[in-house]
Amino acid sequence: MPVEGEVTLDGKPLEEGAISFLSTSEGSSAGARIASGRFAIARQDGPTPGVYRVEILAYKETGRRIPDPDRPGKMMDETLQLVPQRYNFQSELEVELKPDAPNRLEFRLETP
Numbered sequence: 001m002p003v004e005g006e007v008t009l010d011g012k013p014l015e016e017g018a019i020s021f022l023s024t025s026e027g028s029s030a031g032a033r034i035a036s037g038r039f040a041i042a043r044q045d046g047p048t049p050g051v052y053r054v055e056i057l058a059y060k061e062t063g064r065r066i067p068d069p070d071r072p073g074k075m076m077d078e079t080l081q082l083v084p085q086r087y088n089f090q091s092e093l094e095v096e097l098k099p100d101a102p103n104r105l106e107f108r109l110e111t112p
Helices: none
Strands: 003-009 016-023 030-035 038-041 050-057 059-067 075-081 094-097 104-109
Touching: 003 016, 003 030, 050 104
Parallel strands: 003 104
Antiparallel strands: 003 038, 016 030, 016 050, 030 038, 050 094, 059 075
């Protein structure tokens, strides 16, 4: 199914990030890029009807270089996760996608 929607963080559109719909049963999972607070998944790439846990991620570079844990002796750009864990790795977000519904979603995220 196609799915589209908006994501805000503290009342402002999330400039860029990623959203994932992870099936809580045997449905197909799907994801999309977030740009200017909007995301869209086309029908051919979309999830099947069902209940999904939603994870939203957005990283920002700090301007610092740090050791790369995967490549000893190499450096990498340091990034920070902008979205609180309760919306991504420990997500409390859940939606039910229905075959006969428009599946337009709004996620209003707040930082503590």
